[in-house]
Every structure is written in structure tokens, then in C-alpha cells.
Amino acid sequence: MPELPEVETVRTVLKENLIGLYIKDISIYYEKMILCDTTYFKECIINKKITNILRKGKVLIFELEDIYLISHLRMEGKYFIKDLNDMVEKHEHIIFKLSNDKTLRYHDTRKFGVMCIKTKDDLYNTPPLSNVSFEPFDINSDYLYKTLQTKKAPIKTVLLDQSVMSGLGNIYVDEVLFLCKIHPLTKSCDITISNVEDIINKSIEVLNKAIEFKGTTIRSYTSSLGVSGNYQQFLNVHTKDMQKCNVCGSIIQKIKVGGRGTYICPICQKL
DNA sequence: AACGAAACCTGCGCGC
DNA sequence: TGCGCGCAGGTTTCGT
Numbered sequence: 001m002p003e004l005p006e007v008e009t010v011r012t013v014l015k016e017n018l019i020g021l022y023i024k025d026i027s028i029y030y031e032k033m034i035l036c037d038t039t040y041f042k043e044c045i046i047n048k049k050i051t052n053i054l055r056k057g058k059v060l061i062f063e064l065e066d067i068y069l070i071s072h073l074r075m076e077g078k079y080f081i082k083d084l085n086d087m088v089e090k091h092e093h094i095i096f097k098l099s100n101d102k103t104l105r106y107h108d109t110r111k112f113g114v115m116c117i118k119t120k121d122d123l124y125n126t127p128p129l130s131n132v133s134f135e136p137f138d139i140n141s142d143y144l145y146k147t148l149q150t151k152k153a154p155i156k157t158v159l160l161d162q163s164v165m166s167g168l169g170n171i172y173v174d175e176v177l178f179l180c181k182i183h184p185l186t187k188s189c190d191i192t193i194s195n196v197e198d199i200i201n202k203s204i205e206v207l208n209k210a211i212e213f214k215g216t217t218i219r220s221y222t223s224s225l226g227v228s229g230n231y232q233q234f235l236n237v238h239t240k241d242m243q244k245c246n247v248c249g250s251i252i253q254k255i256k257v258g259g260r261g262t263y264i265c266p267i268c269q270k271l
Numbered sequence: 272a273a274c275g276a277a278a279c280c281t282g283c284g285c286g287c
Numbered sequence: 288t289g290c291g292c293g294c295a296g297g298t299t300t301c302g303t
Contacts, residue, residue, distance in 0.1 A: 003296055032279095058297080074297045076281085091281085110280045112297065128298090153274070162298085169296050219283090219295065238296095259276075261294075 002073045003169030004058055004135065005210035006229065010079060011055045013225045014104075017081055018050045022099035023064070030093040033108070035116040044117045045069060045096075057132045057166025061123070068118045071106070072128065077113035078224040080105045135167045136203035145196045148188045155191055156184035157258035159199070167207060171216055174238040174263050176202045183271040184257045184264060209234065237263040 002010070023045050028034060034041050048064035055061060062069040071077070080092075084101050094106040094115070106113070116128075123129060133139070144165060151158050158164055159173050168176065177184050179202040182195060191199075210216060215229030218239055223229070232239075236246050241254035245265040255262050 006296070072297085074279095075295070076297095108280090109282070110295090112279065114298095151273085157274090160297085171296055216296075258274095260297095 002058060002077070002215070002224075003172050003210075004055075004167035004207055005172070005213075005231065006215035006224070007055055007058050007060055007073065008211050009214045009227055009229065010073075010224045011053050011060060013227055014060075014079060015053045017225075018053065018098070018104065020049065020051075022047060022049050023096050024099055025097040027088075027095040027097075028093070029088070029095075030111060033093055033111060033114050035114050041115075041117055056124075056129055057135060057162055058169070059129060059132060061129075066120065068120070068123050069115060070118055070123075070128065071115050072113055073108070074110075074112035074114070076110045077106065077108045080107060080225060131163045132166045133163050134165060136165060136200050136207060139165055139200060141193070141197050141200055144200065145191075145193050148191045148196065151188040153188055154185045154257050155182060155188050156260075156262060158188040160258070160260070165203075168203060170260050170262075171218075171235070171238045172203070172206050172210065175206050175236055178237045178263075178265060178269060179206070181268050181270075183269040184255075184262050185271055237265060239263065 026042050026045060028038055031038055044067045045064060048067065050062060051065055052063035054063060058072065060071040062071065082103050082105055084097065084103055088095065091109050092105045092107050093111065096104040098104060118126065147164050148158060156173055156177060159168050176199060180195065180198045210231040213229055213231040214227055216231040217223060217228045218232055237252050240252045241263055243252050245252055245268060248265065248267045250265060250267040253264055253266050255264060
């Protein structure tokens with residue numbers, strides 16, 4: 001489900017509902033998604049206050065006084081806030097009991113999501129966050145240009161690499177490359193400095209507008225926290241195969257890049 | 272070292 | 288109706 005705008009939407013709603021509450025207990029129904037020892041995991045969290053909720057790229061970070069709970073939603077992770085005695089539904093893998101007699105529930109159909117614990121000192125200089133680079137909002141164009149120069153993989157693949165730049169996923173990268181008129185199979189090292197500036201600017205525009213509209217909802221009935229995004233009305237290419245390009249009227253094509261479904265206008269985006 | 276493929280999981284829609 | 292396949296907003300690991 002989530003790219004940067006969707007995770008940011010989750011962060012905002014969680015902040016509104018959770019700041020200041022204590023975590024009283026935790027039930028873990030799928031241990032594999034906890035990357036550290038589960039006893040240690042519980043020890044670190046129980047009776048801690050949720051003091052802040054942060055985000056870097058697509059990674060959610062719960063600040064619990066002196067310790068940090070990292071949560072990556074991967075493809076389908078979602079959070080819900082429910083009453084204490086509501087039924088435990090299928091795919092609810094972690095349930096946090098809160099001090100206001102509500103529960104925070106982590107729901108993940110495909111079980112790809114992961115959680116781990118970090119101290120303040122380790123938060124940003126150990127994995128996973130040590131592998132998450134700058135977001136488009138604060139990346140330097142010379143740095144990005146130099147990084148792209150060193151890689152021969154398709155530009156789309158490299159932009160999806162969170163250690164190069166963070167925040168873009170399969171939907172927004174297609175939209176950004178369309179707006180920049182760059183074919184996703186263009187070799188990363190062939191991207192010019194002016195392309196890079198365009199990529200950064202269009203990424204900022206797309207992500208900001210997507211945040212404003214609370215993300216994109218496609219092929220997904222249940223949204224996180226009862227919030228469903230509305231950015232899908234602005235998509236130019238993603239999921240639009242066989243439809244007319246908004247700019248030139250030719251037919252949007254679906255191709256495969258790095259194993260990922262990829263939508264392009266074959267006229268606007270020449271190789 | 273770098274690239275693509277497979278793996279991790281479940282569910283849905285499609286064609287036969 | 289049932290089965291097999293391909294696909295899904297992500298990332299890591301395993302081969303060549």
C-alpha cells in the first residue's frame with residue numbers, strides 16, 4: 001500500500017490519536033514480523049508513553065520516551081484503532097493495548113511488514129534507517145546526479161532504491177518520470193543534471209499534492225485508519241494503460257521495468 | 272560489483 | 288465450480 005504520502009497520512013492520523021497515551025500491553029500473533037527478540041521487544045515498549053511519531057521516507061517511527069519503535073508497512077501494512085473488546089480479525093498481527101482502553105492494531109494481509117526497536121544512538125546509523133537516503137524535499141541535486149552517474153540500471157529502478165533517494169514507490173515514480181518526459185528504461189548514467197533537477201522538482205510537487213489528498217487509493221478497499229486517499233484522480237499514467245495520454249492523446253502502455261508494472265506514454269517518454 | 276530473479280505472503284481476477 | 292496463472296503501492300537475498 002504505502003509510499004511516502006500514504007505513510008505521512010498514517011503518521012498524521014496516528015499522532016492525532018496516540019500522542020501522550022501509554023502502551024499497557026502487546027499481543028503478538030505473528031512473531032516473524034518482529035526483527036528482534038520478542039521478549040526484549042515487549043520489555044522496551046510496555047508502560048512507555050508515545051511521545052512522538054516520526055517518518056523517514058516510507059518508514060514510520062514511534063518515539064516511546066527513550067526508545068524508538070520502527071515500523072515498515074511494506075506492501076499492505078495498515079494501522080487501525082479499535083475498542084479493547086472488538087474481535088481480533090484475520091490479518092491483525094500485533095495489538096497494542098493503550099491507556100485509554102483502546103487498541104492500536106497492525107493489520108497486514110501479506111505479512112511483509114516488519115517492526116524493530118532502536119535506541120536513540122542507533123536510530124539513524126544502523127539498518128533499516130541507515131539505508132534510507134534523503135527525501136526529494138531535502139536531497140541535493142549534485143549528490144543525486146553523481147549517484148545516478150555511477151549506475152547503469154534503468155532510471156526507474158534506481159529511483160525506487162531507497163538508499164539513493166527515499167519516498168518514491170511504484171505509483172509516484174511512474175508519475176514523476178511521465179512529468180519529466182523521461183522513459184523509465186533510460187540508463188541511470190545517461191540522466192543529465194537538468195533531468196535530475198526536474199526529477200527532484202516534480203517529485204516534490206507530486207508528493208506534496210499526494211500528501212494534500214491523503215495518498216492514492218487503487219485496488220484497495222480498506223484503507224489505513226479509515227482514511228482513503230484521493231490522489232488517484234490526478235494520476236496521468238499509473239493504472240491508465242489503454243487510455244489516452246492527457247498531454248498528447250496517444251495510448252498509454254504498460255511495460256515491465258525491474259520486474260515492476262510500469263506505465264508510460266510512448267510518445268511523451270522517448271527512449 | 273552489479274544486475275536480474277526469486278523469495279517473503281495472501282488474495283483477487285482472469286481464462287480455460 | 289475448480290485450477291492455474293499473473294498480478295499487487297516493498298525490500299532483501301540469492302544466483303550469475
